[in-house]
Amino acid sequence: MKLRRRAAAAMGAVLLMTTTACGSGSITAEDYTWSNVAMGGGGYVTGMVYNPGEEGLVYARTDIGGLYRRSSRDNDTWQPLTDFLGSDNWNYIGIESVAADPVEPNRVYFAGGTYADTPGALFASEDYGETWTQVDVPFYCGGNLSGRGTGERMMVNPNNNKQVWMGTRDAGLWKTEDYGKTWEECTSFPVDGNYSQESNSIGIMWVEFDPNSADMYVGVAMLDGVCIYKSSDSGESWEALPANEKGMYPLQADISSNGNMYITYSDNCGPNMSPTAGKVYKYELASGTFTDITPDLDDGRYGGFGAVSVDVQKPDTLVVSTLGWWSEQGDNVYYSEDGGSSWTGLFNDKTGETNYQMDTSQCGWLDWGRGENQAKTGWWTADININPFNSDEIMYGTGATIFSTVNMTKYASEPVTIAFDAYGLEETAVFKMVSPPAQEGAPELYSIMGDLTGFAHMDVTVCPDDAHFMKNGKPTDLDVAFLNPNVAAYTTEEKCGISYTRDGGSTWQNVAVLPEPSQGGRIAVSADGSSMVWVPANVSGKPYVTFDFGETWYYCEGVSYGTEIAADRVDPKTFYATCDGMLYISHDGGVNFENTGKLVADSAVPQTVPGKEGHIWMATGSLIMYSEDGGETFTNVKTLSEISAIGFGAGKNEDSYPVIYAQGNDGTNGKGIYMSEDKGVTWVRINDEQHLFGNLSGYISGDSNVYGRVYIATNGRGIVMGDIKK
Numbered sequence: 190m191k192l193r194r195r196a197a198a199a200m201g202a203v204l205l206m207t208t209t210a211c212g213s214g215s216i217t218a219e220d221y222t223w224s225n226v227a228m229g230g231g232g233y234v235t236g237m238v239y240n241p242g243e244e245g246l247v248y249a250r251t252d253i254g255g256l257y258r259r260s261s262r263d264n265d266t267w268q269p270l271t272d273f274l275g276s277d278n279w280n281y282i283g284i285e286s287v288a289a290d291p292v293e294p295n296r297v298y299f300a301g302g303t304y305a306d307t308p309g310a311l312f313a314s315e316d317y318g319e320t321w322t323q324v325d326v327p328f329y330c331g332g333n334l335s336g337r338g339t340g341e342r343m344m345v346n347p348n349n350n351k352q353v354w355m356g357t358r359d360a361g362l363w364k365t366e367d368y369g370k371t372w373e374e375c376t377s378f379p380v381d382g383n384y385s386q387e388s389n390s391i392g393i394m395w396v397e398f399d400p401n402s403a404d405m406y407v408g409v410a411m412l413d414g415v416c417i418y419k420s421s422d423s424g425e426s427w428e429a430l431p432a433n434e435k436g437m438y439p440l441q442a443d444i445s446s447n448g449n450m451y452i453t454y455s456d457n458c459g460p461n462m463s464p465t466a467g468k469v470y471k472y473e474l475a476s477g478t479f480t481d482i483t484p485d486l487d488d489g490r491y492g493g494f495g496a497v498s499v500d501v502q503k504p505d506t507l508v509v510s511t512l513g514w515w516s517e518q519g520d521n522v523y524y525s526e527d528g529g530s531s532w533t534g535l536f537n538d539k540t541g542e543t544n545y546q547m548d549t550s551q552c553g554w555l556d557w558g559r560g561e562n563q564a565k566t567g568w569w570t571a572d573i574n575i576n577p578f579n580s581d582e583i584m585y586g587t588g589a590t591i592f593s594t595v596n597m598t599k600y601a602s603e604p605v606t607i608a609f610d611a612y613g614l615e616e617t618a619v620f621k622m623v624s625p626p627a628q629e630g631a632p633e634l635y636s637i638m639g640d641l642t643g644f645a646h647m648d649v650t651v652c653p654d655d656a657h658f659m660k661n662g663k664p665t666d667l668d669v670a671f672l673n674p675n676v677a678a679y680t681t682e683e684k685c686g687i688s689y690t691r692d693g694g695s696t697w698q699n700v701a702v703l704p705e706p707s708q709g710g711r712i713a714v715s716a717d718g719s720s721m722v723w724v725p726a727n728v729s730g731k732p733y734v735t736f737d738f739g740e741t742w743y744y745c746e747g748v749s750y751g752t753e754i755a756a757d758r759v760d761p762k763t764f765y766a767t768c769d770g771m772l773y774i775s776h777d778g779g780v781n782f783e784n785t786g787k788l789v790a791d792s793a794v795p796q797t798v799p800g801k802e803g804h805i806w807m808a809t810g811s812l813i814m815y816s817e818d819g820g821e822t823f824t825n826v827k828t829l830s831e832i833s834a835i836g837f838g839a840g841k842n843e844d845s846y847p848v849i850y851a852q853g854n855d856g857t858n859g860k861g862i863y864m865s866e867d868k869g870v871t872w873v874r875i876n877d878e879q880h881l882f883g884n885l886s887g888y889i890s891g892d893s894n895v896y897g898r899v900y901i902a903t904n905g906r907g908i909v910m911g912d913i914k915k
Contacts, residue, residue: 220875227652233337233616245265347398359381412435489516508573512569554653568588619639621667624893680710745779770788851872888902
C-alpha cells in the first residue's frame with residue numbers, strides 16, 4: 190500500500206446558470222400511485238393463512254414488514270395492508286399473528302407489535318384488510334422476537350365467528366365476543382407459559398379448533414412438557430393433555446377432519462436459535478393417545494420441525510418442514526399421504542438424491558451465486574400450508590421469500606417444482622438508493638440494504654437477477670459516477686471495506702488495499718468515476734482519496750475527522766465536504782480541501798444535484814439551505830420543517846430544475862412525503878394517511894430519468910416507489 194501526500198492543484202470551476210423552475214401545478218396525493226421496486230421479498234415471511242371460505246384468498250405476515258393479502262381481486266399479486274401505519278406507530282408492522290374468518294371471508298384480524306418494549310395492538314377489518322379498527326392492549330407482541338414462526342396465536346372460532354382468540358407471550362389467553370371491537374382476558378386459562386428464549390417469553394404459541402366439534406386446543410411453551418390444553422366449553426374450563434416430549438415445544442399443530450391433531454416439536458422455538466432436535470406426533474382426539482410419526486428416512490436430518498399442514502380435501506395427507514437444518518439444499522419438506530405412517534422428502538442429504546426443481550426464473554437473485562447448483566429450498570422454514578382448494582400448491586415462507594409447489598401430488602412420477610411466489614411482497618431494510626442518469630447498459634437504480642447487501646436494478650419493475658446481486662457484506666454507504674453510471678462503489682463492514690463495479694454491477698471487486706484497517710464508513714465517487722473519497726467509520730479516521738481503485742491512497746488535506754463528503758455530479762474534479770460546522774471544497778479530485786468560510790449545521794450532509802454543476806443542498810432538520818455557485822452563497826428554505834431526508838429527480842421538462850423530494854412537514858398538511866418544483870418555495874404533499882409505509886429509513890431519492898417517480902427507503906417495506914398516475 191502506498192500512502193502519499195500530494196501537492197495542491199489549482200483549478201477553476203465553471204458554474205452553470207440555473208433556469209426558472211416550473212411550479213408544482215396541480216399535482217396532489219390523489220395523483221400518485223404507490224408500488225415497490227421489485228426485489229421479490231428479501232425478508233422473513235413468518236406465517237401464511239389461507240381462508241378456507243374463499244378460494245384464492247391468503248394472507249402473509251412478516252416480522253418487520255407488515256401484513257399482505259393475495260386474492261383473485263389482487264390479480265394474484267401480494268398487496269400490502271398495513272401501509273396506514275407510519276413512523277409514530279411503526280412498531281405495529283411486526284406481525285405476531287393473523288386470523289382469517291372462515292365464515293365471513295371479508296373479515297380478517299391481526300396482532301401487531303415488533304418488540305417487547307412497547308405494547309402491541311389488535312386490529313380488525315370487515316373489508317378484506319382495506320380498512321382497520323385498532324384496539325390497544327396492555328400486553329406486548331413479538332413479531333421480530335424469538336418464536337415468531339410458531340403457529341397462529343390468533344384464531345377465529347369457526348362455530349361462532351364473533352369470537353376470536355388471541356394467545357399472548359406473557360399475559361395469557363384473550364378473546365373478543367364482538368368481532369374484535371373489545372377484548373378481555375380469559376382468566377380461566379391456567380398457564381401463561383414459563384419458557385423464555387433470548388430473554389423473551391414465548392408464551393402461547395397457537396390456538397386450533399376441531400372442525401368436527403366445539404373443542405379448542407391451545408399450545409403453550411412449558412418447561413415440564415405439559416404444553417397443550419383443551420376446552421370443550423368455549424374457554425370456561427380447561428384440561429391439560431398428558432406431558433409429551435418434555436424439553437421440546439409444540440411449535441405448530443393442525444387438526445384433520447377425521448379426528449387427528451398433528452404436532453411438530455423442536456427443542457427450542459427458533460428461528461434465531463436453531464433447534465438441534467425435533468419430533469412429529471399424531472394425537473388421536475377420540476382416544477387421547479400420542480403416536481410418534483417423526484420422518485425417519487436416514488437422510489441426514491438434524492434440527493427440529495417447524496411447520497405442519499393437513500390437506501383439507503384429503504385428511505390423511507399432511508406436510509411438515511424442518512427448522513434449523515442448514516444443509517446444502519436448505520430445509521427439507523416431508524410429505525405423507527397415510528397420516529404419517531410413511532413419508533417422502535424433497536431430498537436425501539446422505540445420498541445426494543433430490544426430487545424437486547427450484548424455479549427462480551422470475552427472481553434470479555434467489556440462486557445466491559450457486560452456479561450450476563439450484564437455489565436452496567429455503568431456511569427458517571417456520572410455516573407451511575397446503576392450499577385448501579388446490580392440493581398441488583403447498584406454500585411456505587423462508588428467511589428470504591415465499592415459495593410454492595405447483596405439482597405436489599405428482600411427486601411419485603415427476604420432480605416437485607417449487608416456484609418463487611412473492612410477487613408484490615417486499616420486506617427489506619433499505620439504507621440508501623441512487624438513481625443515475627440513463628445510459629445504455631447501466632442500471633436504473635443501485636441500492637444497499639440489510640441482510641442482502643444490495644442490487645444493481647437493471648429494471649426497477651423486475652426482480653434482479655443473480656449477476657446483479659451484491660451478495661456479500663454489511664453495507665454502510667453507496668455512490669455512483671453520474672457521468673459514467675456503470676461505475677459505482679459501496680462501503681461494507683466486512684474486511685474488504687470497499688467494493689466497486691465498472692460494469693454496471695455485473696461484477697464487483699474489492700479495492701486493492703485499505704489505507705487503514707477500519708471497515709465501513711462513507712464513500713463519494715467523482716462524476717466520471719476517476720476518483721473515490723473514503724471516510725473511515727472509526728472516530729479517528731481521516732478521509733482518503735484514491736485514483737486507481739485502491740492501489741494508491743492519499744490523505745485528503747484540509748478536512749478532519751467526522752467529515753461528510755459529496756461529489757459534484759458534473760465536474761469530476763470537485764468534491765464538497767462539511768466538517769466542524771464549515772463547508773469545504775476540493776477542485777483537484779479530493780486531494781486538497783479549502784475552507785469556504787461558510788457556516789453550516791454540524792449535522793449537515795452535502796447533497797449534489799444531477800446535471801447541475803456547483804449545486805449543493807443540505808437539510809439540517811429545521812431548514813434546507815442550498816447553493817448554486819459551489820458554496821459561495823446560500824439560500825435558506827424555511828417552508829418545510831422536521832426534515833429527515835431530501836433527494837432529487839427528473840424535472841418535468843428538459844429545462845426544468847430537478848424535482849426536490851423530502852420527508853418533512855409543511856406546517857399545514859402534516860408529516861409526509863413532499864415534492865417541490867420551484868426549489869422549495871412551495872411544496873406539495875404526495876402521500877396520504879393510507880400510505881405512510883411504517884418505519885422510514887431516512888433516505889429518499891427521485892428518479893433521474895422519470896418525472897414524478899420517487900423512491901423511499903424503509904426499514905421493512907423495501908424501496909417504496911411512487912409514480913404519477915397515467
